[in-house]
Amino acid sequence: MSADTDTAPVIEWGSVTGWGRTAPTTARLVRPRTYEETAVAVRACGARGSIARGLGRAYGDAAQNAGGAVLDMTGLDRVHAIDVEGGTVLCDAGVSLHRLMEVLLPLGWFVPVTPGTRYVTVGGAIGADIHGKNHHVSGSFTRHVLSLELLTADGRVRTVTPGTPLFEATAGGMGLTGVILTATVRLQPVETSLMSVDTERAADLDDLLARLTATDHRYRYSVAWIDLLARGAATGRAVLTRGDHAPLDALPRRARARRDPLAFRTTRLPAAPASVPEGLLTRTTVGLFNELWFRKAPRSRTGQLQRIPSFFHPLDGVPHWNRIYGPGGFVQYQFAVGHGQEEALRGIVGRISARRCPSFLAVLKRFGDADPGWLSFPVPGWTLALDIPANLPGLGAFLDELDEEVAGAGGRVYLAKDSRLRPELLAAMYPRLADFRALRAELDPDGVFVSDLSRRLDL
Amino acid sequence: MKDAFGLPQSLLVLGGTSEIALATARRLIARRTRTVWLAGRPSPALDEAAEGLRALGADVRTVAFDALAPESHEAALGKVFAEGDIDLVLLAFGILGDQAHDEQDPVSAVRVAQTNYTGAVSAGLVSAAALQNQGHGSLVVLSSVAGERARRANFIYGSSKAGLDAFAQGLGDALYGTGVHVMVVRPGFVRSRMTAGLAEAPLATTPEAVASAIELGLRRRSETVWVPGALRAVMAAVRHLPRPVFRRLPG
Numbered sequence: 001m002s003a004d005t006d007t008a009p010v011i012e013w014g015s016v017t018g019w020g021r022t023a024p025t026t027a028r029l030v031r032p033r034t035y036e037e038t039a040v041a042v043r044a045c046g047a048r049g050s051i052a053r054g055l056g057r058a059y060g061d062a063a064q065n066a067g068g069a070v071l072d073m074t075g076l077d078r079v080h081a082i083d084v085e086g087g088t089v090l091c092d093a094g095v096s097l098h099r100l101m102e103v104l105l106p107l108g109w110f111v112p113v114t115p116g117t118r119y120v121t122v123g124g125a126i127g128a129d130i131h132g133k134n135h136h137v138s139g140s141f142t143r144h145v146l147s148l149e150l151l152t153a154d155g156r157v158r159t160v161t162p163g164t165p166l167f168e169a170t171a172g173g174m175g176l177t178g179v180i181l182t183a184t185v186r187l188q189p190v191e192t193s194l195m196s197v198d199t200e201r202a203a204d205l206d207d208l209l210a211r212l213t214a215t216d217h218r219y220r221y222s223v224a225w226i227d228l229l230a231r232g233a234a235t236g237r238a239v240l241t242r243g244d245h246a247p248l249d250a251l252p253r254r255a256r257a258r259r260d261p262l263a264f265r266t267t268r269l270p271a272a273p274a275s276v277p278e279g280l281l282t283r284t285t286v287g288l289f290n291e292l293w294f295r296k297a298p299r300s301r302t303g304q305l306q307r308i309p310s311f312f313h314p315l316d317g318v319p320h321w322n323r324i325y326g327p328g329g330f331v332q333y334q335f336a337v338g339h340g341q342e343e344a345l346r347g348i349v350g351r352i353s354a355r356r357c358p359s360f361l362a363v364l365k366r367f368g369d370a371d372p373g374w375l376s377f378p379v380p381g382w383t384l385a386l387d388i389p390a391n392l393p394g395l396g397a398f399l400d401e402l403d404e405e406v407a408g409a410g411g412r413v414y415l416a417k418d419s420r421l422r423p424e425l426l427a428a429m430y431p432r433l434a435d436f437r438a439l440r441a442e443l444d445p446d447g448v449f450v451s452d453l454s455r456r457l458d459l
Numbered sequence: 460m461k462d463a464f465g466l467p468q469s470l471l472v473l474g475g476t477s478e479i480a481l482a483t484a485r486r487l488i489a490r491r492t493r494t495v496w497l498a499g500r501p502s503p504a505l506d507e508a509a510e511g512l513r514a515l516g517a518d519v520r521t522v523a524f525d526a527l528a529p530e531s532h533e534a535a536l537g538k539v540f541a542e543g544d545i546d547l548v549l550l551a552f553g554i555l556g557d558q559a560h561d562e563q564d565p566v567s568a569v570r571v572a573q574t575n576y577t578g579a580v581s582a583g584l585v586s587a588a589a590l591q592n593q594g595h596g597s598l599v600v601l602s603s604v605a606g607e608r609a610r611r612a613n614f615i616y617g618s619s620k621a622g623l624d625a626f627a628q629g630l631g632d633a634l635y636g637t638g639v640h641v642m643v644v645r646p647g648f649v650r651s652r653m654t655a656g657l658a659e660a661p662l663a664t665t666p667e668a669v670a671s672a673i674e675l676g677l678r679r680r681s682e683t684v685w686v687p688g689a690l691r692a693v694m695a696a697v698r699h700l701p702r703p704v705f706r707r708l709p710g
Contacts, residue, residue: 015638022463025595026638048594060463066544066638067594328679331463391678396464396490419463422491452595455544456460456468 009037009075016070019322020059021329022390022419025066025452033075035181039151042179042448045069049450052179054121055096058128059332060419061452062174068450071179073123079103080182087187088146093123093180098316101308105264109187110245112144116363118313123180128416129172129376133221133242133312136368140378142171143371144186152178153444162372169439171373174415176440176449176459190245192261195221195311197243198302201294205236205349209342209382212240212366220244221311224364227290228352228386229283235353236346238364239297246305257305266309271319278326281389286358293360315361325389331419333399334385336367336378337411344409345382348402352386355398362386374432375459377414385417396420415453423457433459460546460595465677466491467546467597471539473582474552475499475521476508478651479601482666483549483673488517490674492547496539498524499552526552526578527570532585540589547677548586550579550600550627553620555653558613568615575619580626587630590639597640599673600627604647604685607694611706631682642676644669645694646686662687 010031017024030050032038042050048068055074056063064070076094083089084107089100097111098118104110113125113132120130125141126148138144147161150170158178160167170177198219202208208224216222219242226238251258315321322330337344352359363385367378377383388395403425406413412429413421427433436459440449453459461467468491472480475497484495495517499505509519524535539545556571583598590596605613606620624643631641646669648660669686676684685691697705 013637015636020463023461023465024638025460026636027594061460065594066460067592329463390463396462396466420466423468452460456462 009033009041016053016064017329018058018060018062018064018419019056020331020390020419021322021325021327022331023061023064023452025061025064027065027068027070029070029072031072031075035076035151035157038071038073038076038179038181039155039157041069041071042151042153043155045448049448051449051451052093052123052127052175054094054124055119057117057120057124059417061456062128062416063124064452065450066452066455073121073179076181082107082109084109087189088184089187090182090184091122092182093126094121096121097125101264104187105190105193105308106262108189108191108262110190112138112186112188113141114312116313117316118309119316122183122185123175126171126180126183127173127175129371129373130416131367131378133223133365135378136216136222136366137220138188139368140171140371140373140376142167142373142376145171146184146186148183149181150178151181153446153448157181165435165439166443168372168374169436171371172376172415173373173436174375174453174459175451176454177443178449188245190262191248192246192251192257193264193308194246194251194257194261195243195306195308196246196250197241197304197306197311199298199304200240200300201297202236202238202240204234205238205346208236208238208240208364209345216242216366218242222366225293226349226362226364226384227294228349228357228359228362229287229290230294231353236349237294239294241311243306243311250303251305265307267317269318272321272323274320274323276323276326278328278391280324280326281358281360283356283358286360289360325387326391328389328391330387331390331395331399332385332387332417333402334383334414334417335402335406335411336381336383336414337406337409338379338381341381341409341411344405344411345384348405349384351402357386357388357392357395359386359388374436375415375430377412377416379412381411383414385414415457418453418457421457426457426459460544461597461677462491465597465680466674467677468492469494469544469546471496471498471536471545471548471586473498473524473548473550473586474526475524476502476504477551477553477601478653478666479646479649479669480549480551481508481511482670484512484517485515486667486670486674487547488512488515493517494543495519496522496545498522498535498539500525524582526574526582529578529581532581536582536585536589544593544596545590546596548590548596548598550583550586550598552578553601555613555616558615561615571615572619572622575616576622576626579623583626583630587634587639587641591634591637594638596638597642597677598630599642599644599676600624602627602643602645604645604690604694607645608698608705640680642673642681642684644673644676644684644686645690647690662690662693
């Protein structure tokens, strides 16, 4: 670590996209390895500013900065301290949740919130205020952040704690308040590294919503895969997978896992090829996949033991899975509407289903209470996320129509997924947007922190 | 910034009264474009074009720009880029000339070449440098099938477009990897003011069709767009016709 810190951070120009691989722009890529190098990079970023980037899992343009600097934070990757008794970890912002799991699971601790991929950094998790399958119980990631250190536009490093305006602007603030350097995060105790999972099928959307409403509170983790290509009476049919960390006594007496119940076991398949032709995912292929996926799920099964990766992160098993959409890339559309807006949710699901969007990765989840961040995404209610190939004709206009319905129902779309929202709708979706802009104007009057997302949506 | 579908929020039209450019602007304003700069020689037609786009809800400004005065391009366009990012530059100026007359009047023939080719070289380079500084943006160049193979009937115009086309292709390669995308658009016969009174060629198209092809090309990040698309195959064949056969083609 010490030997190479006195050399300059790596700087090169490169084309940058989000996980959806749309709208590439070029930026100066800087990879700081110390807090000092980060501060130098921010100070030297020039007129087009800088933005921190983690592992690039935001789908749209949140971690791009055309013509400016993009700070690759994965060089700041130290886990500084683990409180094994109290269950907290202090680590650099560039540490991934994968790394945290490797380090923490053997000690009997788990991250408080994990999204559908563990290849996100702690800094990114705070910047996007990510949520996971446990949102209805545990809330978003930043609810478990006890404090963080933030490098702000004036070059100062501030310690930011919950309950302050700067914390609430930074939680979900898409990296626009500054560069997060470290965070202290509260952890979740576990007895094993296995999950006890219940699976059931829902025949249609109403059945799904009813099941989630009635029994979600029994599970720490809950999510439903939904078949958006199913039509007619089957519209919104789904497979619910819900569960919790398996306690030690749930493991069979002579199971191999008994010997080392906290081992973090992962498997990775070969990566998706670098070049996949356009048009692999059509209505036919996706429809076939969805049919098989639905049929292979048990009608009802309880207490199945699954490893953490297969329960939380099935897609992480295929590195670069985003390439399967071909060179045109894809768009992820994720919105949330509140409780009482089930009619709007039904309407939108009906429209997506009628439009025959080839979407095989669609998930529906019931959100718990709203989170503290001014731009945090979750609202108490429902969220639906779906992936769609970007080259689908007329997709842009179709999603604009969905936006109107979402905004009309008092809902919002998720900025970490967004690559195409009409900026005029943002203020209606995020009522605290004016506060966010005001705080930014005061904290960063010269616009040191800027991203393609912030330019596009005028954040 | 452009969105995931390549739709721009800000547009600079070089040749602000071009019918193809205005059809494109209308189409883009209906989607994401909010800021439009129309660059051209100050004229009632330019103001009228701006007014027409304003009525669609865009913030439209005009800027004095003369393709025949390349020494002024840096200042004129610099002013536009200083006001904010431009997501799409549409290089749309060009004149058809009058082939029969121009063959007798070399000075007016050179004017066609200076407008369509050297004027575009200068404006194209100035725009490319500004886009490169931003790290993003598209430069869409309106070329023509007439540049693909010179014809007896319009080789003065055709040769100027051939020069423009080759320049734009080279510029696109020079900018590859810089975040700037260059798209060459080759329409066939477009029914417009420019071609009013001329005999229509096969596969004739409209400014609206060209606009729609440009929107699609932006989404696909295409480098070459033919309008209509069938011209790509037709011109691939025409390009290889022996001269004696080519000379005997009608038109």
